[in-house]
Amino acid sequence: xxxxxxxxxxxxxxxxxxxxLARRFDRSxxxxxxxxxxxxxxxxxxxxxxxxxxxxxxxxxxxGKRKEYEVLPxxxxxxxxxxxxxxxxxxxxxxxxxxxxxxxxxxTAGLEAELERHxxxxxxxxxEYEDIERRDFGEExxxxxxxxxxxxxxxxxxxxxxWIGWLTKALAGLRTx
Amino acid sequence: xxxxxxxxxxxxxxxxxxxxLARRFDRSxxxxxxxxxxxxxxxxxxxxxxxxxxxxxxxxxxxGKRKEYEVLPxxxxxxxxxxxxxxxxxxxxxxxxxxxxxxxxxxTAGLEAELERHxxxxxxxxxEYEDIERRDFGEExxxxxxxxxxxxxxxxxxxxxxWIGWLTKALAGLRTx
DNA sequence: ATTCACATGTAAATCGTTACATGATTAC
DNA sequence: GTAATCATGTAACGATTTACATGTGAAT
Numbered sequence: 001x002x003x004x005x006x007x008x009x010x011x012x013x014x015x016x017x018x019x020x021l022a023r024r025f026d027r028s029x030x031x032x033x034x035x036x037x038x039x040x041x042x043x044x045x046x047x048x049x050x051x052x053x054x055x056x057x058x059x060x061x062x063x064g065k066r067k068e069y070e071v072l073p074x075x076x077x078x079x080x081x082x083x084x085x086x087x088x089x090x091x092x093x094x095x096x097x098x099x100x101x102x103x104x105x106x107x108t109a110g111l112e113a114e115l116e117r118h119x120x121x122x123x124x125x126x127x128e129y130e131d132i133e134r135r136d137f138g139e140e141x142x143x144x145x146x147x148x149x150x151x152x153x154x155x156x157x158x159x160x161x162x163w164i165g166w167l168t169k170a171l172a173g174l175r176t177x
Numbered sequence: 178x179x180x181x182x183x184x185x186x187x188x189x190x191x192x193x194x195x196x197x198l199a200r201r202f203d204r205s206x207x208x209x210x211x212x213x214x215x216x217x218x219x220x221x222x223x224x225x226x227x228x229x230x231x232x233x234x235x236x237x238x239x240x241g242k243r244k245e246y247e248v249l250p251x252x253x254x255x256x257x258x259x260x261x262x263x264x265x266x267x268x269x270x271x272x273x274x275x276x277x278x279x280x281x282x283x284x285t286a287g288l289e290a291e292l293e294r295h296x297x298x299x300x301x302x303x304x305e306y307e308d309i310e311r312r313d314f315g316e317e318x319x320x321x322x323x324x325x326x327x328x329x330x331x332x333x334x335x336x337x338x339x340w341i342g343w344l345t346k347a348l349a350g351l352r353t354x
Numbered sequence: 355a356t357t358c359a360c361a362t363g364t365a366a367a368t369c370g371t372t373a374c375a376t377g378a379t380t381a382c
Numbered sequence: 383g384t385a386a387t388c389a390t391g392t393a394a395c396g397a398t399t400t401a402c403a404t405g406t407g408a409a410t
Contacts, residue, residue: 001397002270002272002275003397005275005276005279006275008279009275009278009279009282012282012283013282017361017362018361018362018363019360019361019362022361029275029278030268031268031269032268032269032270032271032274032275032278033270033271033272033274033275034268034270035398036398036399036400037361037362037363038363038364038398038399038400039397039398039399041361041362041363042363042397045363063361063362063363063404063405063406065361065362065405065406065407066360066361066362066406067361067362076283079279079282079283080283080284080286082276082279083276083279083280083283083284083285083286083287083288084286084287084288084290084291085287085291086291086294087272087273087276087291088298089273089295089298089299089340090272091207091208091209091211092208092209092333092336093179093209093210093211094209094210094332095179095210095264095267096264096266097209097210097329097332097333098179098182098183098186098206098209098210099182099259099260099264100325100328100329100332101186101206101209101325101326101329102182102185102186102256102259102260103260103325104321104322104323104325104326104329105186105189105190105256105322106189106253106256106257106260107257107260108260108321108325109257109260109261110260110261110262111260111261113261114261114262114263114264117263118266121265121266122266144281144285145281145282146281147350147353148277148278148280148281148285148350149278149281151277151346151347151350152274152277152278152281154343154346155271155274155277155343155347156269156274158339158342158343159269159339161339162335162336162338162339163266165335166331166332166335169328169331170328170332173324173325173328176324178368180369180370194389194390195389195390195391196388196389196390212370213370213371213372214389214390214391215370215371215372215391215392216369216370216371218389218390218391219369219391222391240376240377240378240389240390240391242377242378242379242389242390243378243379243388243389243390244389244390
């Protein structure tokens with residue numbers, strides 16, 4: 001149940017229309033919580049119905065017309081409560097690891113190329129994160145919100161670093177065959 | 178579309194009934210691809226219909242009766258093809274990182290306790306993986322399938338290590354406030 | 355006027371989760 | 383024979399994904 005909270009966070013950072021949100025879910029917040037525009041529109045409808053957000057008044061509302069939303073106090077309260085809620089980490093669920101396990105049974109044909117491809121993709125993602133880090137968190141010191149956002153970005157960086165390290169190990173292991 | 182392939186892999190490792198599979202998806206394969214018994218039964222039905230697996234002959238088939246499945250050649254071929262298939266890594270989707278980002282907007286109340294709880298959970302998971310490593314991959318050298326399975330386990334270990342490191346950093350950062 | 359990009363939305367299929375129902379087997 | 387457990391399965395719902403439909407506004 002994280003999508004509504006992702007949307008509340010995004011709207012608190014900046015009131016937006018559905019499509020703007022969809023675009024921000026392709027970068028920024030989307031780096032650790034992706035969503036399509038359909039998910040977003042549906043969820044906006046639900047959040048509005050529950051009175052956690054509202055559409056900003058428009059002179060002439062119509063379908064196909066831009067609609068901007070903002071968070072109501074009840075929405076901020078819900079998000080505040082969610083931050084402190086207990087929620088266990090989910091099990092890892094990774095198709096690549098599964099494929100490696102399958103390869104142990106049916107052979108590794110074609111796997112090496114996939115690992116190399118993934119390695120390259122993770123290298124690119126890491127470079128992108130590091131660009132963002134330089135751009136947004138270059139100079140110290142920062143206030144608390146910025147330090148928290150930096151920590152989140154750091155998690156992305158660390159995660160990509162883990163993948164690059166593991167894929168390198170795995171490729172070395174495969175080639176020793 | 179990984180669940181059918183997870184099941185094919187599990188069945189190739191050892192022909193099993195639905196419930197046995199469900200149990201193995203709580204450990205072993207389940208460490209990186211979890212599934213409930215309902216998902217498994219539904220998928221077993223589909224795989225049987227597509228003639229990728231078959232139920233082993235039983236003297237008196239009946240509902241509520243144990244039914245063991247094995248992989249047919251077509252199933253093995255499908256799995257072999259899947260190992261080499263191009264499939265991009267999925268975007269990270271992590272509620273905890275999202276909560277951290279939300280905390281940058283609405284405050285960190287209650288977050289520290291959650292981070293500590295997660296840290297403890299990841300430490301436990303790491304210990305479990307390391308037990309498995311000692312038990313199953315203690316002595317070298319190993320054949321190729323075992324080296325591949327070891328690499329998969331290593332990914333789990335590295336991933337937990339990443340989390341422990343990041344959570345430690347994050348807690349230190351939070352407390353500097 | 356027509357076209358194109360913007361913006362919102364509907365529909366359908368699959369996946370994932372939770373609750374529940376039912377038959378078979380075993381232990382007592 | 384009754385209860386407990388094993389095993390398979392149905393049903394319902396929400397989340398996710400993909401494809402498509404519709405209306406608006408700006409450019410030519």
